Amino acid sequence: MASILVIGEADDSGLTAPTLELLGAASRLSGELGGGVALALIGSGLADAAAAAGPAGADTVYSADAASLADYQTESYLPVAQGIVEQDSPAVVLMSQSSIGRDLAPRLATRLGSAAIMDALGLEVDAGRIKATRSCYGGNARQVVTVQTDPQVITVRPKSQDPLEADASRSADVVSVDVAEPTLRARTTGKEQAESDGIRLEDAEIVVSGGRGLGGPEAFADLERLADVLTAAVGSSRAACDLGWYPPSQQVGLTGTVVSPTLYVAIAISGASQHMAGCGGSKNIVAINKDPDAPIFSFSRFGIVDDYKKVLPALESAFAQAMQ
Amino acid sequence: MDVIVCVKQIPDPETPAAAFKVDEQAMQVLPAQGISPVISPFDAQAVEAALRIKDASGEGSVNIISLGPDSARDAIKHSLAMGADEGYHLKDDAFDGGDAWTTALALSKAIQHLGVPDVLIFGRQAADWDQGTVGSIVAELLDLPSATVLRAVELSDGGITVSRVVADGFENIDLPTPCVLTISNEFGDPRYPQLRQIMQAARKQVTELTAADLGLDASEVGSAGARVQMHSLFQPTSDVEVEIIEGDTPEEKAAGLVNALREAKIL
Numbered sequence A: 001m002a003s004i005l006v007i008g009e010a011d012d013s014g015l016t017a018p019t020l021e022l023l024g025a026a027s028r029l030s031g032e033l034g035g036g037v038a039l040a041l042i043g044s045g046l047a048d049a050a051a052a053a054g055p056a057g058a059d060t061v062y063s064a065d066a067a068s069l070a071d072y073q074t075e076s077y078l079p080v081a082q083g084i085v086e087q088d089s090p091a092v093v094l095m096s097q098s099s100i101g102r103d104l105a106p107r108l109a110t111r112l113g114s115a116a117i118m119d120a121l122g123l124e125v126d127a128g129r130i131k132a133t134r135s136c137y138g139g140n141a142r143q144v145v146t147v148q149t150d151p152q153v154i155t156v157r158p159k160s161q162d163p164l165e166a167d168a169s170r171s172a173d174v175v176s177v178d179v180a181e182p183t184l185r186a187r188t189t190g191k192e193q194a195e196s197d198g199i200r201l202e203d204a205e206i207v208v209s210g211g212r213g214l215g216g217p218e219a220f221a222d223l224e225r226l227a228d229v230l231t232a233a234v235g236s237s238r239a240a241c242d243l244g245w246y247p248p249s250q251q252v253g254l255t256g257t258v259v260s261p262t263l264y265v266a267i268a269i270s271g272a273s274q275h276m277a278g279c280g281g282s283k284n285i286v287a288i289n290k291d292p293d294a295p296i297f298s299f300s301r302f303g304i305v306d307d308y309k310k311v312l313p314a315l316e317s318a319f320a321q322a323m324q
Numbered sequence B: 001m002d003v004i005v006c007v008k009q010i011p012d013p014e015t016p017a018a019a020f021k022v023d024e025q026a027m028q029v030l031p032a033q034g035i036s037p038v039i040s041p042f043d044a045q046a047v048e049a050a051l052r053i054k055d056a057s058g059e060g061s062v063n064i065i066s067l068g069p070d071s072a073r074d075a076i077k078h079s080l081a082m083g084a085d086e087g088y089h090l091k092d093d094a095f096d097g098g099d100a101w102t103t104a105l106a107l108s109k110a111i112q113h114l115g116v117p118d119v120l121i122f123g124r125q126a127a128d129w130d131q132g133t134v135g136s137i138v139a140e141l142l143d144l145p146s147a148t149v150l151r152a153v154e155l156s157d158g159g160i161t162v163s164r165v166v167a168d169g170f171e172n173i174d175l176p177t178p179c180v181l182t183i184s185n186e187f188g189d190p191r192y193p194q195l196r197q198i199m200q201a202a203r204k205q206v207t208e209l210t211a212a213d214l215g216l217d218a219s220e221v222g223s224a225g226a227r228v229q230m231h232s233l234f235q236p237t238s239d240v241e242v243e244i245i246e247g248d249t250p251e252e253k254a255a256g257l258v259n260a261l262r263e264a265k266i267l
Helices: A017-033 A047-056 A074-088 A099-111 A219-230 A238-242 A273-279 A295-299 A308-322 B041-057 B072-082 B100-114 B134-141 B195-203 B250-263
Strands: A002-008 A036-043 A060-065 A092-096 A116-126 A129-136 A141-147 A152-156 A173-176 A187-193 A206-210 A233-236 A263-267 A284-289 A302-305 B002-006 B021-023 B028-030 B061-067 B086-090 B119-123 B146-156 B159-166 B169-176 B179-183 B206-209 B228-234
Touching: A002 A017, A002 A074, A017 A036, A017 A047, A017 A092, A017 A116, A017 A152, A036 A047, A036 A074, A047 A060, A060 A074, A074 A099, A092 A099, A099 A116, A099 A152, A099 B100, A099 B134, A099 B146, A099 B159, A116 A141, A129 A152, A141 A152, A187 B159, A206 A219, A219 A233, A219 A263, A219 A308, A233 A238, A284 A295, A284 A308, A284 B250, A302 B250, A308 B250, B002 B041, B002 B100, B002 B134, B041 B061, B041 B072, B041 B119, B041 B146, B041 B179, B061 B072, B061 B100, B072 B086, B072 B195, B072 B206, B086 B100, B100 B134, B119 B134, B134 B146, B134 B179, B146 B169, B159 B179, B169 B179
Parallel strands: A002 A036, A002 A092, A036 A060, A060 A173, A092 A152, A116 A152, A206 A233, A206 A263, A263 A284, A284 A302, B002 B061, B002 B119, B061 B086, B086 B206, B119 B179, B146 B179
Antiparallel strands: A116 A129, A129 A141, A141 B228, A187 B169, B021 B028, B146 B159, B159 B169
């Protein structure tokens, strides 16, 4: 029995970055709770990911590896996750606040007779339970909460926790989990991959983002040129996405992607709390906005108060020179 | 098709950060001066989705449930003005201090009380606590299939076809009825009620239901039944001091910014 069970995610390159972060957090917390760290992997072709779990901090890996689990579906993953939790009976279940975690955690917690806290930014042990700090009111407030029932199910915001240095001398016991053929009522029939020829938002060292203040979709072409110069990814505020100016997959914010690049360049973005929830972890924010009172400036290290239309061409050539 | 939408009245999420204040002692958000509460925007989109389902199927009803204090009535009235048929207000002091679990429990009892419809729709999350769990908990309690964070909902042969927003694109999911859906902001703008519809909605009866009406004991709901405990509520502070790059021309400002980034070793 582990004190903390991480329900992780794997892709072609192995354990995902948020999974490594969860294992880092679980290692830190389990030291105080007493007990080990287990990792549950649900999917198909998990051998490499399972092998990486020990070095990343897991003591035990539950591997539910079946072709029927290749893609996430609520009703195929839910009974498998439930089975692993009941087998391991952890005090705490951690998941990423990902497309999977958002969907799975509340149903899993309910099925286990407990409750879930979503999108935690900070985790600490207090009186033997996990106190989670999370954002609410669109990022305008923070609350500290605990789940009073067991197990404590918590989803964690990507990039909020530090992974461990991989330690190749560590290994984890791998427990193979039997998977029954799922009974599906809802069925995923297909997937549309978002067009993205550029750098993935969550991986980028520099992000150039545009908002409603751009005035129209065509301005994103200018942002893409600037991003090319900086080897940056292009993001968008929710307002700009909702107006159809840029694909939802590039949305930075509470309901989109969370980024924490070294440099976040916010162009014509006012800085609504729900947007800052997605980029507030950036190491440096630069804001370009014609409104000197735009809230974005209060989160920024550097700012230019001007019409972006005038500044952008000058910025593109200045950065092009600097990056040579 | 018969649809039930669960909605919530919340402080306006567009409240400027400067007007947003928290009473840390009471662990409550203080009403902002001159800014009225609104139906949670994702919930208005959920009502829109429900109305389109009813229209596309050519029959059925859209009924609204909201749990909350007196102000919840306004979210119901807004939904009725958008075109929904009947409103139900779960109103009881026993519901005070509840969490997502107790809310979902009461909603699921109310849904059973009214009869499980073909489709149950929620906003992806209430834009106050931003948890996004109530729809999924109700689905689990009623043992229904669910699909969350949707940008599109359509009738299909004998069921519902949806497009779910995921990190790297969209998933298409087919669901039978009855099912539970949660709607995301990508769904698009909801209709805005006209004055005549607001007047009509104002005259409509809203049925109030108490915990006892739903067969719930006071110990199961509100703070007594809550599974999540809040210890504190506060406003985050930013310790960044912005340096505005000055200059007479855009070129000067751009050059100044690049210099500043280099000096700070960011570039």
